[in-house]
């Protein structure tokens with residue numbers, strides 16, 4: 001079971017038309033990027049703002065079609081998925097966003113937020129409550145009773161992100177694509193949410209892509225680190241190796257900018 005991007009190219013603002021005439025084409029946001037996500041593994045995708053991380057995330061969940069290259073799940077190109085198979089792919093590959101406040105509907109109660117995907121995917125009403133409770137337990141929002149009827153504004157940032165994660169988990173995904181999931185959170189709760197990703201990888205064999213601009217976050221939980229710079233992968237390897245013996249200048253610069261890791 002794997003989710004694989006191969007030689008992916010994405011270029012923005014290059015559509016033919018009056019506006020683009022005579023302009024120098026923009027550099028590709030992704031320029032031949034390959035990445036493999038397997039079961040029970042956490043891959044951290046690291047790079048500065050604008051390096052192409054979110055664009056790759058959108059390609060991996062099928063929200064954006066590459067101009068060249070491919071993304072495939074278990075050997076099947078995403079662009080060929082239709083009907084039930086496409087719906088099943090959407091269930092199996094879930095995206096977690098940076099700002100849990102924005103991704104949650106403010107007036108909804110936690111029980112409805114977490115159950116929403118179940119309704120979309122046709123899970124019978126009678127099963128939903130039990131699955132919501134299981135998911136909330138899995139993300140550590142216990143006792144579940146005390147969270148079910150709260151609304152997002154009645155939760156802390158860390159709790160909101162856990163609710164968003166529960167809303168994905170309830171669908172029993174195989175992969176989570178988490179785009180800067182802790183960067184909006186208080187430093188004091190980041191480790192808890194990262195620890196949750198580690199636990200989900202162990203207990204549910206989830207394959208997780210953890211997108212972050214911060215190497216310290218990456219090394220905390222990732223098995224592998226992939227470093228992106230200007231739309232290309234400049235370095236990748238086991239997390240400890242990349243942080244202990246960085247091979248690329250850009251990785252060294254990132255390390256130097258990470259106080260906890262940058263010391264010789």
Ligand SMILES: Nc1ncnc2c1ncn2[C@@H]1O[C@H](COP(=O)(O)OP(=O)(O)OP(=O)(O)O)[C@@H](O)[C@H]1O
Pocket residue numbers: 012013029047048049050051052053054055056213
């Ligand atoms: N919808 C869009 N239209 C035009 N250009 C875009 C669009 N989305 C991204 N870009 C450009 O593509 C490049 C890669 O952006 P992307 O958001 O993927 O990087 P990122 O590493 O995720 O950055 P950040 O951490 O700031 O989100 C940047 O140069 C960005 O300006």
